[in-house]
Amino acid sequence: MADDKxxxxxxxxxxxxxxxxxxxxxxxxxxxxxxxVLSQAKPGQVRASLPVDPPAxxxxxxxxxxxxxxxxxxxxxxxxxxxxxxxxxxxxxxxxILGDLLSSGLGVQGMxxxxxxxxxxxxxxxxxxxxxxxxxxxxxxxxxTGGGVIQDTASSASLCALLAAxxxxxxxxxxxxxxxxxxxxxxxxxxxxxxxxxxxxxxxGLDNLRIIAVDKNFAMQPEVLARQIEQDRRSGLLPCFVxxxxxxxxxxxxxxxxxxxxxCRQNNIWLHVDAAxxxxxxxxxxxxxxxxxxxxxxxxxxxxxxxxxTNFDCNCFYVADRxxxxxxxxxxxxxxxxxxxxxxxxxxxxxxxxxxxxxFRSLKLWFVIRHYGIEGLQHHVRRHVALxxxxxxxxxxxxxxxxxxxxxxxxVCFRHKGGDEVNQALIDRLNRSGDLYLTHTRLNNQFTLRxxxxxxxxxxxxxxxxxRRIQEEADKLAR
Numbered sequence: 001m002a003d004d005k006x007x008x009x010x011x012x013x014x015x016x017x018x019x020x021x022x023x024x025x026x027x028x029x030x031x032x033x034x035x036x037v038l039s040q041a042k043p044g045q046v047r048a049s050l051p052v053d054p055p056a057x058x059x060x061x062x063x064x065x066x067x068x069x070x071x072x073x074x075x076x077x078x079x080x081x082x083x084x085x086x087x088x089x090x091x092x093x094x095x096x097i098l099g100d101l102l103s104s105g106l107g108v109q110g111m112x113x114x115x116x117x118x119x120x121x122x123x124x125x126x127x128x129x130x131x132x133x134x135x136x137x138x139x140x141x142x143x144x145t146g147g148g149v150i151q152d153t154a155s156s157a158s159l160c161a162l163l164a165a166x167x168x169x170x171x172x173x174x175x176x177x178x179x180x181x182x183x184x185x186x187x188x189x190x191x192x193x194x195x196x197x198x199x200x201x202x203x204x205g206l207d208n209l210r211i212i213a214v215d216k217n218f219a220m221q222p223e224v225l226a227r228q229i230e231q232d233r234r235s236g237l238l239p240c241f242v243x244x245x246x247x248x249x250x251x252x253x254x255x256x257x258x259x260x261x262x263x264c265r266q267n268n269i270w271l272h273v274d275a276a277x278x279x280x281x282x283x284x285x286x287x288x289x290x291x292x293x294x295x296x297x298x299x300x301x302x303x304x305x306x307x308x309x310t311n312f313d314c315n316c317f318y319v320a321d322r323x324x325x326x327x328x329x330x331x332x333x334x335x336x337x338x339x340x341x342x343x344x345x346x347x348x349x350x351x352x353x354x355x356x357x358x359x360f361r362s363l364k365l366w367f368v369i370r371h372y373g374i375e376g377l378q379h380h381v382r383r384h385v386a387l388x389x390x391x392x393x394x395x396x397x398x399x400x401x402x403x404x405x406x407x408x409x410x411x412v413c414f415r416h417k418g419g420d421e422v423n424q425a426l427i428d429r430l431n432r433s434g435d436l437y438l439t440h441t442r443l444n445n446q447f448t449l450r451x452x453x454x455x456x457x458x459x460x461x462x463x464x465x466x467x468r469r470i471q472e473e474a475d476k477l478a479r
Contacts, residue, residue, distance in 0.1 A: 007058065009061075013061070017061045017065075020061075020062075020065060021065065024065060024068070024069075025097065028073075029080070029457075032078055032080060032081050032082075033081060033082065033083065035073075035076075035078050035081070035434070036078075036433075036434025036435075037077065037078050037081045037083045037084050037431075037434055037435070037436055037437040038077050038086075038431045038432075038434065038437045039074075039075050039076055039077040040074075040432075040434065041074065041075035045075060046071065046072075046075045049071050050071065077437070079091075079455075080092055080455065080456065080457070081437075081455065082455055082457040082458040082459060082462045083435060083436040083437065083458075083462055083465070083466065084436075084437050084455050084458075085436055085437060085438055085450075085451045085452055085453065085455075085458075085466060086437045086438055086439040086450070086452070087439050087450075087452065088249070088276070088277040088306050088307070088411075088452055088454065089277070089306055089307055089452060089454035089455050089456075090305060090306060090311075090312050091305075091306070091307065091308075091309055091311075091454065091455050091456040092309070092310075092311035092312075092456065093309035093310070093311070093368060093371075093372075093456050094371075095309075095364075095367040095368050095370075095371035095372070096309055096310045096311045096364040096365075096367060096368050097311060097364075098364075098367060099363045099364030099365070099366065099367030099368070100311060100363070100364045102363055103359060103360040103361070103363045103364065106360060106363075108359075108360050109357050109358070109359075110123075110349065110358045110359070110360055111336075111348070111349070111350040111356050111357050111358055112336065112338065112341060112348045112350060113341070113346035113347060113348055114338045114339075114341065114346075116360070117346075118360075119358075119360045119362070120346065120347055120348075120349060122360075122362045122363065122366055123149070123150055123349065123361070123362035124142050124147070124148075124347055126362050126365050126366050126369065127142070127147070127148030127149065127150070127316060127318070127362075128141055128142055128143070128148070129369065130148070130316060131148070131318075133283055133369075133374055133377075134279065134280075134282040134283060134288075134291070134302075135282060135285075135288050135291070136282075136291070136294065136300065136318065137294055137295045137297075137320075139295070139320045140300065140318040140319070140320060142322075142347070145320065145321050145322065145323065146318060146319055146320045146321060146322055147318070147319065147322045147347070147352075148316055148317065148318040148319075149316075149317050149318075149349055149352040149353065150314060150315065150316060150317075150358075150361045150362055150365070151301070151315040151316075151317045151353060152313040152315060153194075153303070153313055153315050154192065154194065154274055154276040154301050154302075154303055154315050155192075155194035155197065155198070156315065156317075156353065156354060157274075157299075157301035157315050157317035158192075158194050158195060158198050158243060158272060158274060158301065159194070159197075159198040159201060159202065159354065160317065160325065160328075160329065160352070160353060160354065161241070161243075161270070161272040161298070161299040161301070161317075161319075162185065162195075162198045162199065162202045162204075162241050162243075162272070163202055163328050163329065164270065164298075164299070164319065164324050164325045164328045164329075165185075165240050165241035165269075165270030165272070165298070166179070166183060166202055166203075166204070166240055166241070166328075167324065167327065167328040168240070168270055168324050169183060169238055169239075169240035169241075169268075169269075169270070170183070170238075170240075172327060172328070174203070175328065178203060179202075179203040179204055179205075181205065181208070182236065182237050182238045183204050183208060183237075183238050183240045183241075184204070184208045184209075184210060184232050184237045184238065184239045184240065184241075185199050185204055185208065185209050185210070185239075185240065185241040185242070185243070186209075186210045186212055186225060186228065186229070186239065186241065186242045186243070186269075187209070187210075187211065187212065187220075187242070187243040187244075187245075188211070188212050188213075188214050188219070188220035188244075188245065188248070188255060189211050189212065189213060189214055190214050190218050190219075190220075190245065190248040190249070190250055190251065190253055191243055191245050191248065191249075191274070192245070192248075192249050192274060192276065193249075195209070195243050196209060208237075210228050210232070212224050212225045212228060214253065217253055217405070217406050218248060218250070218251045218253035218405055218443065219248075219253045219254060219255050219256060220244060220245075220255040220256070220260065222256055222259040222260050222263060225242065225260060225263055226263050229263065229267055229269070233267075239267060239269050240269060240270060241269065241270050241272065242260060242263075242264050242269055242270070242271050242272070243272045243273075243274055244257050244260045244261075244271065244272070244273050244274070244297075245273075245274050245275075246273060246274070246275035246278050246279060246290050246291065247275060247276065247277050247278025247279070247290070247408075247409070247411075249276075249441075250413070250441040250442075250443060250448075250450075251404070251405035251406075251411070251413045251441065251443055251448075252277075252278060252405070252407075252408060252409055252410075252411040252413075253405065253406075254278070254290055254408060256293070257271075257273055257291070257292060257293035257294060257296070257297065258292050258293025258296065259293070260293070260296075261293045261294075261295075261296025261297060262296065264296065264298075265296060270298045270299070271296060271297045271298050271299075272297065272298065272299045272300070272301075273294060273297045273299070273300045273301070274301055275290070275291075275300065275301065275302040276301065276302060276303045276306060276315075277302075277303060277306040277307050277454070278290060278302075278307075278408075278409055279291075279300075279301075279302025279303075280302060280303075280304065280306065280307040280308045280377075280381060281307075281381055281385070281409050281410075283308075283374065283377050283378050283381055284378050284381055284382055287381075287385070287409065290408070290409075297320070298319065298320050298321070299317065299318060299319045299320070300317075300318045301315060301316065301317045301318070302315070302316055303315050303316070304316060304365055304368070306454070307381070307384075307410075307454045308368065308377065309368050309372065309377070309380070309456050310364055310365050310368045311364065313361070314361050314364065314365055317352075322352070325351075325352055326351045326352065329351050329352065329353065329354070330351040336350075380456070384410045384453045384454050384458070385409050385410050385453075387410075387453045387458070387460060387463045388407060388409065388410040388411065388412055388451075388452075388453040388463075389407060390460075390463065391412050391451060391453070391463055391466075391467060392407040392412045392414075394467050395412065395414045398471070400416055400417060400418075400474055400478075401414055401415065401416055401417065401474075402414065402415060402417055404443045404444075404446065404448040405443055405448075410452060410453045410454050411450060411451070411452045411453075412450070412451045412452075412453075413441065413443060413448050413449070413450055414448070414449055414451070415446060415447065415448050415449055416449075416474060418477075420446065420447040422477060423440070423447045423448070423449060424440075424447055425477055426449070426470070426473055426474060426477060427439075427440055427449055429473045429476070429477075430469060430470065430473055433469070433473075435465070435466075435469050436465075436466045436469060438450060438451055451466065
């Protein structure tokens with residue numbers, strides 16, 4: 001068989017097309033504000049524009065790239081728009097994108113230290129850097145009994161923490177015999193939905209997840225937690241896991257980690273702390289109070305892919321005792337055996353996560369930290385918090401609106417005093433306009449608007465315009 005035609009892209013073709021893609025991305029960022037933030041596409045619109053059958057012969061790259069502009073871009077919600085204020089941010093940056101490109105180019109599979117030592121050691125080193133950058137407890141350093149690992153999302157991190165907690169509580173017998181229906185987990189009514197999914201996957205069952213009531217600021221009530229733990233113990237159950245939140249999804253509420261931690265210590269219960277977005281704020285010394293009590297936690301997680309300019313996916317997960325996590329998740333089939341692993345001198349991150357395979361995710365985080373430096377990252381965090389605080393002040397001054405929750409950092413929960421229907425109509429009109437994108441939640445069973453300032457390129461003028469547009473639409477509704 002003739003091998004003169006490989007169908008591959010040659011290095012010279014890759015260089016040419018790669019330049020075209022980078023140019024396209026740079027142009028996209030320069031014109032991103034011209035697009036409606038929320039996609040205006042209808043269900044099925046994208047698939048209807050695509051060919052029914054795949055191409056029998058390869059197509060020119062210019063045609064493929066042209067279809068991004070013609071077919072894909074009209075159906076994109078622009079998460080990197082500076083007018084994106086929905087959910088929590090999932091921001092990207094130039095250095096992160098380039099780091100990710102290099103990771104893809106290297107194409108390594110870092111399941112073992114031996115399969116690419118740099119993939120493992122850069123990750124370990126960068127995760128240790130972050131301990132100092134966020135002033136996290138030293139027990140999470142890899143140089144002691146703890147350590148950090150990059151997961152895809154906080155959902156995966158919380159699941160790994162729950163699995164470790166399960167095995168810790170049962171002396172590692174649950175992995176062999178399964179759960180007996182007696183293990184109980186606890187979190188607040190404002191915690192992320194991933195905890196509910198985790199108890200299902202881990203075999204505890206949803207009936208064994210205790211939802212703890214919150215206070216007027218939507219933070220977990222420690223005294224309610226303590227009473228529930230005692231009640232479960234008297235019922236012959238085995239409390240094994242508590243998840244506290246530093247920045248709940250709905251309102252950015254901060255649970256009293258120190259009090260919760262003391263309860264967990266008294267009862268020998270694993271404490272996991274989820275700081276998915278808000279953990280990044282601890283780059284700034286003036287915001288590190290959010291981590292009070294973290295020295296009592298067994299595990300901790302936050303997402304650089306939310307507010308630290310490192311594109312999705314990149315979650316940092318720390319444990320105080322890596323031995324428990326490794327013993328929970330480790331398997332060693334013959335085909336993975338190697339001298340480095342058996343020496344005990346290296347980290348094999350396959351034992352710190354659910355999947356076997358893993359990408360070189362730390363490369364983009366390494367690029368971000370080196371490009372911005374601590375000073376640059378702190379600058380943007382402070383700017384975002386200041387803009388959110390300014391927005392909250394505008395809300396308080398407008399007699400038509402009210403704040404629905406405290407504003408500790410960069411998320412503002414607010415609502416029009418006209419009631420749920422008015423707020424629903426308001427957010428629908430704003431999002432249909434394409435000028436900005438907001439999402440909602442329910443607090444105290446009232447429809448509540450959320451505005452989160454955290455997109456990489458959001459400036460004062462974008463927040464000012466958002467408030468102006470909210471006022472304009474409120475005026476139209478009043479008329």
